[in-house]
Amino acid sequence: MSDKPAPKESTDKQALLDLDRSIGNFSFPERHKYDAGYGLSEQTIDYICDVKNEPDWIREFRKKALQVFESKPLPTHWATKEIEKIDFDAIRYYLSDGERPKRSWDDVPDDVKRTFERLGVPEQERQFLAGVEAQYDSESAYSNIKEELKSQGVIFVNSTEGLKEYPEIFKPWFGKVIPTGDNKFSALNSAVFSGGSFIYVPKGLKLKHPLQAYFRINSENFGQFERTLIIADEGAELMYMEGCTAPQFETSTLHSAVVELVALKGAKIQYVTVQNWSSNVFNMVTKRGIAMEDAEIRWIDCNIGSGLTMKYPGVVLKGKRARGEVISIAIANTGQHQDTGAKMIHAADDTTSNVVSKSISIGSGRSSYRGQVVIPRGLKGCKNNTECDALLLAADSRTDTYPAITVRGDKNVVQHEASVSQVSEDMLFYMEQRGIPKAAAMSLAVNGFINDLVQEFPMEYSVELRRLIDLEMEDSIG
Amino acid sequence: MSLIIKNLHANVQGTPILKGINLEIPKGEVHAIMGPNGSGKSTLSKVLCGHPDYEITQGEVWLDGQNLLEMGVDERSRAGLFLAFQYPMEVPGVSNANFLRAAMQARMPEGEELDAVSFYKTLYAKMDQLGMARKFTSRAVNEGFSGGEKKRNEVLQMLLLEPSYAILDETDSGLDIDALRIVSEGVNSMRSPFRSFLVITHYKRLLDYIKPDVVHVLAHGQIVRTGGYELVDELEAQGYEFLKELDLPNA
């Protein structure tokens, strides 16, 4: 089960890996403004609460979470043993404002620079994303949009502001969708969370433009322990986008984010994530939504980066006729393991859930799908459809599928299909015969494989996504 | 003895489709029902059969003096009603032979077993009549059958079950000339003074082979005209245009 050593032709990606692991090669500022130091203890919690000037109830919450985190073992009885490599004592759990570690532009690896070029990322952004600059000033670019939202009654602030300024909306749902004890990493997040968004959309308001995490960029938002809570009131609709296709440099090796969504009656939330963390990162994310009567939650997820991602977006279908959907694309290149999936828990009649997952394994990359579908007894008219397809592009690529489906009762329907395939030699030959060189033919075939899913992503992403996938493949195909 | 339909009203998902059907089919007669799409032709056959998707809001149906609407689906069949479906179901894993045996067994008096030997003898004779190969007995009901084969299978069932009142719901759709001829011959071979047919069709063609005694036109959920065979030619020549000028109550 361990990853094979990277083959000779793997390029700067391997170099990046090495570079990141030896922290001493960077130039850091001497002192951080706020720095909780290495390791995690109750003092760390106190430090964080003091710096943020948080109310007592959240301090209590964090400390309880710390206890839960410490008492839970790593889930290695089902997850990859690679997580044992996480050194919890070597992590800095809180760094703030302006204090993301900086590096010089010269130290940024060539292939990262090349990616920015290919994706057409604006100059200023490149510096920020590559960890050269600590801030990206989004104020001017997006201020108009932010004014408009405010006037409509939309709350869009970061999590700290949310819990301090709007406790009457924040508290009832915070930690209810994903309880602290859900898993070891949600407990960790509950203890040290910082950054992430708090969004509330009032009744009946259907937002035309997607809300972007980008609007609220500061160093905290690209932090390790983001906590996001989105509440769509009855009849409201919104789309939220986080992450970007450009590779994001991070020294911190552990990301443990929590995202909670609440869609009240008739509301609709679409949450789009494109993740491209650098390959030294362990990306453990717990994402879940509760959909009430006639509500809909869609997770649209693309995992390209990180060394290991473990993420299983879920929806609890709590009200009648609620709908949940997970659309997921995962690309695992050499040295990467994308362990993703979906969890659909049906808790009311006539609810439907749909999961479409497509993964591509390149080089010796490994992609795994883990799913859970539960339909308890006493329910009727529930339907689930799951389709997961994997495409293997190399002789030592790897893909796994581990779904678990439990259905009770005689009035529900569940269907799960999974398939594994390669790019058909016949298809490649056909294209080459028409004058298309092999690399381009592969690219066309792969794009065809994920095409209907890429179309689910908002325009801005889908174009970049395709370019990025081509880039990923270039390195591995001669 | 006849099939009597009085003022039948029926809804599908809340929408009224049949709006007062009155029809009497005496034993021994062949009645045809023609009409434009959406007139309620298929609904009528499903309602008579007892399909749960349809809700009867008004009216009565009497089959040889028995109250049909109070009977369950299988009871109606055993009482002598048969519907040859427009889109016959596939029943995976259940062989044609076993299906037919179960249907025949259901008509035996309590405690009596169907005699296997005579059953197969009869079955093969009817299959020969319809030009069906023996292998169809072991194949699952309608599974992988072409449209024409499914319709022929419906007629086979009819030949075996010997109903008193047989409804043919657009039996001709999807059939080529040869299949049409075979099916029609099968039906005609069953005509008798003790049996009635209700042939539902959109086109004249089937009625050239199975000549009806009475022809009805169904439109907007009601029977708007009744006549003899000459009505078929009239419709063939003029289509359903005349319906536009009609002033229909309940429409």
Added chain:
Amino acid sequence: MIQFLSQHHTLQENAPEWFKQRSQEACDLANQTAAPSLLDENWRFGSINNSSLDSYKLADKQDDDFAPIDEQALNVCYSNGYPTKLPSSLPTGLQIVELSDLIHSNPEQAQSILAEIPHSLGSEQLTLIHRAMQSHGIIIIAKQECQAQINIHHSIKGDDCVVFPSTIIIAEDYANIIVKETWQSEDAGNQFAVGMLQISAKQGASIDYALKQDLNIQSQSVQIQDLRAYDHACINHVTAQKGTKWTRQETFASMLAEEAQIKLYSANFVANTTKLDQRTKQWHAKPGASSNLIYKNVLNDRAKTIFSGMILVDQGAHQTSAYQSNRNLLLNDQAEANSMPGLEILADGVQCSHGSATSSLSDEEIFYLLSRGIPEDKARHMIAQGFLKQSLNDLHNDNIVNFIFPEEV
């Protein structure tokens, strides 16, 4: 503590030294091996307490002979694990021999056949217990293109008793055999059958095997099945679990050479409060092989089924073709079906898919049968039966289909 485990000494009193040693080693290992735990992925959704043998004793030898005889086949009969009938005249190339005889008459052959511990999928301890207690069993060796039909009948009678059926089938050399095995309770006592099946097919041989488990509603059973197919050989494996309150079936199918082929089928009508727990593995160790699995369950009352099927394609096992399908039909609001179809693919050039679907009876199908006068109960039963029977469509072996579904003519 398993009371009867120490009794293996008595059982094997007359056995040669090497066999006694083999038992003792297994016994020791069994005591060191952990019992299953719910943290074990192989027992997810399962019931671990059922497999405990603590309250059982070894079944006594019986004098009655219950076994039905089929004139068309070679008959092998067991009663409470002791042989009561073996076929007398065998065609050329076919050997059917009792284990307790072979260990004396041909110790070398016996040692070689009995050497390896069979693969299991979570019941490692029980596998060792079976090995320790093994004193009887049927060994079938088919060669020289021989063709044969063999029926194995196990009758079980008694209360709180455990029996260890054991069947070993080896076919080579284009031999072509059909083996039908039945486990039958002769009374209503609480019985536990822990059975071991080892099948090995080589050199173009073909083995069609079916197990019909028909124990009473109080009993339990565990079936450890290790199937290995080599070059150009083919194994068709069918199970029908008709009885017990709890059954655990672990079927490990290994494709160990090019053009090896194993097809796994199961059709089960699970009712009352029965729990049926089936774990399978299709292991493609070498390139160019194929496997297929079709498991169908109809659940009624408060039945519970668990299906966990893994397709594992090793690195280098290119040009593999592997399929898996689990279908569950629930007839009752209280029934529960769990399905965990899994894939681990480490090679490319692979055609592989799995599917799982759970549904209830189609209203349209029921209506169709009703419209032909078939009463509702019978209609539902016919459709459910048809659903199960469909699983064997691909088998093209009427002999086995009729064995599993005898009421159809």
